[in-house]
Amino acid sequence: MTLLAHLLLLATILAPLGLLATAVTAQGRLRLPALLVYAPLPGLAAALIAGPAPPLVIYADWLRLSLDLDAPGALLLGVAALLWSAAGAYASAYLPGATRFAGWWLLTLAGSLGVFIAGDLVTFYFAFALVSLAAYGLVVQDATRRARRAGAIYLALAVLGEVFLLFAFALLAVSIPGQSLAIADAVAALPNSLVRNETILLLLLGFGLKAGLVPLHVWLPLAHPAAPMPASAVLSGAIIKAGIIGLIRFLPFEGGIAGWGLALGVLGFLTAFYGVALGITQRNPKTILAYSSVSQMGVVMAALGFGLAAGDAATPLDAARYASHHVLAKGALFLGVGVALATGARRAAWIMAPVLLLVLSFGGLPLTGGALAKEATKAQLGAGVLGWLSALSAAGTTMLMLHFADRLRAGLAETPEASAPPGLILPFAVMTAGALLLPWWLYPAAVKFWPALWPVLLGALGFLALRNWGGRLPRWPEGDVLIFAERAAARVAPPLAERASRIEATLRAWPSAGLALLVLALLLGLAMAVAA
């Protein structure tokens, strides 16, 4: 049993890479898109079976590579694998013959599932880098100007995130006594580390960038609309969860850290409301979904933050539950956008009905999976002011998502008779069903009716208000603060580089280089003479 679990864990990462390896032959390349649906299946199986097995550890002298699946990881791995599979099927219908896209897809997939099962720093970093960087290929698939801009910004921020994480991981590794690089050891050593605060700050920056923590969220509203539908689905559903799993794995919930927890919690709520506030000014359904993702991840991070502040060891699993609903529902909605755009007014009800259900599920409508997800974070966000804030954010989400549904309806195909091909509809249907039903299997709970309902009603009221007076809201460009950052960078960066170039040119002149040589010789000599 353990052996099977280990094999499945390995296959989770290696299956997509192995499929990618078949692309060396022309024939393999042609078959690639059709195989995307199968690539995540080992991951799915691993999530179902491998949970309780001991971690797989590969010793290699200094390096200890290990794969480990805990409960939050298994949950997220399972739903993410499901989404990847459905979206893979969707992609092969949506972008038939896009072999290069399929290649990027498989790379991203390997990383995306890898972060859920990585048991040590190096494996985690590798998987995280893989998912971050390879997703660039998904963003720029359309090769439009907008896609390229989004891709460039995405990549720049992804690399920036990598840098933060690399630094954080190095600090973690240094804090671990002995040679171990296991994440568990790193987290255990973190509270007593001399560089605890620096490490946590860097972790928050690195993972927050991925998960869309304001103001590091700027890439989401740019990348999601620019990417093709299935790519947006996995971006929003699975890929940003790399940030969430990072926070889950690396923050010391046992014991907790009050200050940092509070900070993360406050920022999380800020993000949650900010996402709503900016989302309602948008008109593109995919952009609205992106801002909704920002908002939802804000809620997850708020839960994580307050759980951390309270030292609540159950936080990781609770947050993972909330996030897993988002994986399913947001994935379903992105797939739904593609279906809706291909569907005419005549059949609109068939698509709008499930979309509406999903939309309300986000708000936590009783009986939907969303209500269970909301229930899961009760321990962290249930009481007092937090409870009110949480309810308010649910109301905001409802409003935002209804706005989305409204905009989506406006974007239906022009020919009333049009209907989406079954290759798009089926994955959408599977994901919708999953979002609404799976939570009942995964984390059933009793939901109190009224406290869950009123935020939805409030949101609906808000939506009505928005429909009437929303036109007066200022329009925010996609990527909001990024625009200012870009302007500022445009003012600062070129002169900086210009100055560096000018200094460099001076140094490159022969006499000054000669003088530099002499100065250097004297400097070294002087330093030594002083030391000796």
Next chain:
Amino acid sequence: MIYGLVASALVALGLYGLVTQPALLRKVLAFNLLGGGVFLLFGVVAARGGDPVPQALVITGIVVAFAATALALVLVLRLFQITGAATIAEDETRR
């Protein structure tokens, strides 16, 4: 010991020439002056210990320096033939 000082002075002079002389030919010349100083330093070291080893090193050094000079001069000449340039000041090569 006088020659130790002479060697130091020659090194300083050669360096000064290499850094400040603009014309390539003169730079090569300065390099050779500098080389003379360096070799002389070896000579001083050899003379102090009555040691043949540094003398042998100098002979090797002189041969290598000659080869470098010949190579440099050929480059100088080729540069001059092709472009008419007699210095290595930065120019339009950097576009």
Next chain:
Amino acid sequence: MTLLLDLILGLAVVGVAVWTLAVRENFPAVIGFVAYGLLLALVWVRLGAVDVALTEAALGAGATGVILLFAVVRLRGGRAEIDAATPGPRQRLAAGILCGVVGLALAVAVLSLPDPAPSQAAAVARHLPELGVANPITGVLMAYRGLDTLLEAVVLVFAVLAIWSMAPDRRWGAVPGPVFPVQSNGPLSLLARLLPPIGIVVGIYIAWVGADAPGGKFQGGTILAAMGILAWVAGLWRLPPVASRGLRWAVVAGPLAFIGVGLLGFVFADGFLSYPPAIAKPLILLIEAAMTLSVAAALVLMVAGPPEGRRA
């Protein structure tokens, strides 16, 4: 008395160096450099390093002077460019101060070298009988530090090939350097005919004597090269084209012989470049002979420069 002589010589060397740097024209600067080399050769004699004095006179002053002079003849003009590239007074002052400090530091270092000076003289002398040569320098060059000498000989081959590779593509296969017309009359051409035979004898003598007295392959080879160059510029000898196999084998013969003998050391003695004591001297002489040839050939080619094929 000797102190006075040293002082005069030392000051003269420094003075000539200053002048060489300071003079504006190229031609007198090169003359100054040749004078500098001559004086340095005298200094080397004063330091008791006659081998080095020979090398300095032959290569440092002689051969270097000649290639510098050849370059001066062919480089003209560029005054404006040179003036434009001249560093300003502030840079010159900075350079002067920095170089002065570097020189000073060097002087301090030299003056504080330990007394008594560490020396390998005794060890060199002790093992010399195993080699059968009497000149310790040759012992160092050919045996103890034979690898240095081998690599140095290879450097000469590098230099020849590097110089050739600067040629324009279309000139490849032509003879190296310019082709000089035959000088038919006048005392110069007489001397150009008279000098080479004497020089060749002297060169071979200097190379031959190296085993037991100051001299050796580099000095002898340089003299032979000088005679070759004289014959060449006088139009008496046409250099073989660069494609000539004979020419190329002449250039590589020395290092190849060196390597060959060295490899034989694996078989007949204890390792690379190790000579069996019984035949050490003949082996060393063999290498020296081949090296003299190669050094001479390489030097001629280095002075001649890349193939130009003018009037070829």
Next chain:
Amino acid sequence: MSTLLTLFSGIAIAAGVVFFLAGTVALLRFPDPLSRLHALTKADSLGLGLIVLGLLPWAGGWFAALKLILVWLLVLLAGATATQLIAERLRGEDPPP
């Protein structure tokens, strides 16, 4: 015998030195290049000749003596050539810088 030889050598060498000094004075003081040239060539050829003459008895073997004489001959030749060159230059025929 040896005293006589020493005396002879001493005189020859001293004379040689004097010639050298004279050559220098000529080079420094004579007004025009041609006369300087004239003086110089004499001075160094003769001066060196006298020195070689003075050293010959002490050469210690015919081979060493031969070398000394060869040195002198070579300097003579070089002097002649230099004269030729300089004369050429003074006639303004020769373009080198």
Next chain:
Amino acid sequence: MEATPGGFLLVLILVAPVTGLLIGFAQGGRAAERIALWAAPLGVTMAMVLLAGVLHAQAPIVAFVGGWAPPLGLALRADGLAAAMLMTTAVIIAAITLFARADYTTLPGAPEARAPLAFWCFLLALWAALNAAFLGGDLFNLFVALEMLTFGALALACLDGRATQFKAELRYLLFALIGSVFYLLGTALLYGAYGTLDILLLSRTARSDAPTIVAASLMTVGLLGKMALFPLHLWLPAAHAGAPPAASALLSGLVVKASYVLLLRLWFWVMPAALLLAVAPILALLGAAAILFGSLVALRQARLKLLVAYSTVAQIGYLFLMFPLVAGSAAEVAERAWTGGALQAISHAFAKAAMFLAAGVIARGMGHDRIAGLHGAARVAPLSVLAFGLAGLSLMGIPPSGGFTAKWLLLQSALYAGQWWWALVIVAGGLLTGGYVFRVLSAAMRAPSPDFMPAAPVDARQERVALGLAIISVVLGLLPLAAFGLVLIGR
């Protein structure tokens, strides 16, 4: 220190390329080419055997040339670092041999041409010089090796015979000569002070007195000049960017590393620890400046090859961060930093060689190397663009590349040693590197204008060679770290 068995291998590794060069030169271009083609696998085999020998013995292999032990004679020593560098050299040279056949082959019966003869001879020559520089155990012997290297590099860089290149190469030659002279001055002082130039013997006796200090500073600066460490990099960009691709790959990937290894020998063997502690922060500071300046300037380059060359200026900086981390740190931290530095040298060698080869192929295919005009390059030379990207990953330090492992080790040891500021430099450098690599890739991936025509067909074998080197630079990071314990042998 005694000579060890297997010393003949050191001699062979050194003498074989020299002999090949001499015979190749004498027999002409086609012979030189054939010799180089034979020498490549032979060289890789010899390097492998040597590496295995060092690993097996867990100790350096030592040979005394002619049986004369230092201080009288010369020693050749292959410790772990040398063996690793020899292996790197052999593999890269073999790759370049394959790459260059397309450019410098002489058909049977064709008359000898200049460029092929010079290329193949100097390929062997550089190889010999590099081997000598890595194996040399005597400071003066190493001087001769460095001069060989300079001459060979110069000739290879001038192979195209373009006027601008002559100027760049003269800057290189003159600066390298100053470096040589400085180095030689130091050698003279050291001999005067200790009566030997053998690295191991010096390491036992070196003091912190005036001659040693002056020698140390002069030699260090001389070597820095030859390595083009900022601010002494004036010659490198033009010289490396203007050379033919096969030559640039050698120069940027390997030649600067010879001076680096020599610098390591000087500081971690010869000089007393007290002096090292004084100098190490300065060196690292220069390295940091090199990383930041080089990368910033690379970001602004308009031409691909110049960008790659400036990237070399920046990457050289990383090599110097190791000094303060090894000096005066606890043994384990020092080992990490040492391994990181050595691995950086090796992985940069592969990555940069791959990058220059790829840039060369791209430039030929596109007919120019203006970055702004590279649209369509991914279609013209897909494997080369891929190679460029993979090599870029290694330079940025993205896992699982060798560059990542190197930078990770340096980062870790910086934090262990409590010198976090170097860690900042490392990550900032990675970010900037990402910037310039992305600039190239994004331009190359863009679709060309409809009327776009490739300037010349691209040789698939050349592309594959570049890709192969890039893959090696990435795969290096997948080796278990134990493999890099090699570079600790004989430290």
Next chain:
Amino acid sequence: MAEALLLAAGLILLAALAGLYRALRGPAAADRMMAAQLLCSGGIGALLLVAAATGMAGVVDVALVLALLGAFASVAFVLAARGLSGR
């Protein structure tokens, strides 16, 4: 005797160096050639005297080489200058 020989060598050298002053001043290139010439023969004279004074036999060889190369240099240079300047 040795002292006297060395004194003579010093004097000759001094004379030759004084001659170099002319080379400093010029004015004609010819003067510079003469100065070099004088230095060469002076150096040779000094070397011969030093050889006799110190008994270092090899020094005569140095003088020989100097003499040979001095002659060579002046001839080779004139011939090369003629040839290279295109006549």
